[in-house]
Amino acid sequence: MQATLVLLAAAATESYVAPSSDETACVFIDALVYPICFNARHFMELFLKDSIRNVSALGKNTTEVGVIATHDLIGLWDNFAAAIARDSRLVELGMPLEEVFKDVAEVDNKGMAFRYSHDLDERMHLRDLEHINLDVLGDRLRKMFKQAEEFTVCLTVLQQEYAQNTFTGKLHRGNIEAIAKRLPPHVNWAKELEPVKKEICDQFGLSSNDFGKALDLIKHHREFSSLIGLESPLEELPVDVFTRLACVHSGEAAHDVITKAEWLSLDAVMEISRIGSYSEEYDSYLKHISGPNFEGAFDPMLPT
Secondary structure, X not given: OHHHXXXXXXXXXXXXXXXXXXXXXXXXXXXXXXXXXXXXXXXXHHHXXXXXXXXXXXXXXXXXXXXXXXXXXHHHHHHHHHHHOOOHHHHHHHHHHHHHHXXXXXXXXXXXXXXXXXXXXXXXXXXXXXXXXXXXXXXXXXXXXXXXXXXXXXXXXXXXXXXXXXXXXXXXXXXXXXXXXXOOOHHHHHHHHHHHHHHHHHHHOOOHHHHHHHHHHHHOOOOHHHHHOOOOOOOOOOOOHHHHHHHHHHOOOOHHHOOHHHHHHHHHHHHHOOOOOOOOHHHHHHHHHHOOOOOOOOOOXXXX
């Protein structure tokens, strides 16, 4: 991607600055056209391979993808589209790339046309393509790169999200949170759940069994259970710990009015409050810092 953008910039100015002499050198645009196209196409191939590998490891029925030994863009796109179908958020960001990817594949599907003038049978590549407009191509490529970067950022976030194991065969964590927000309070389920259930099942294409799995997950989830009026208390933190903490903060009490176990639990609460953290991480983080092999220092008097 960077190579493509640098070459496009050099073609636009018809020059570049030589680092050895700091002098401006001229550029022949025709000499850059094929390298620009080749690098852009190669980015597409690598993007598809990397995305297929990472997406295939998300959710249930994960697949470990090794080396993908093909240069076939059409085949790679088909595999990519099938892989991202497991999460609607990836579909929303990934499918807009289809048009430009298939347009490039139509010109150079196997990665040979922009490398060699002729194929193995001595037939000339790109016989019907007389001119490549770098202004038009550059605009489309920059748009494509931006979309691909947005997809990759989303995929990175979702890798962390799926690691929390808060999903079902048909629902990702975002779906489950949205469902929890639409449910009536748990105490009213006997009277109010059925009509809401039908709406949710129709929207997400769920069976009664699928819906039941979502409800069970919500009821036992530290965060989502609160949305239906159920409490999942942190057993390590009694309610009065915050009163004692206020006394420590005001100087009315020493740090030892809070036990070490409570300090560790407060540390875990702080940890999961960070951007990019999940409530599911509370238990694993607390276990980590409470374990005998934890190498971090414990001193509640140190500033955080």
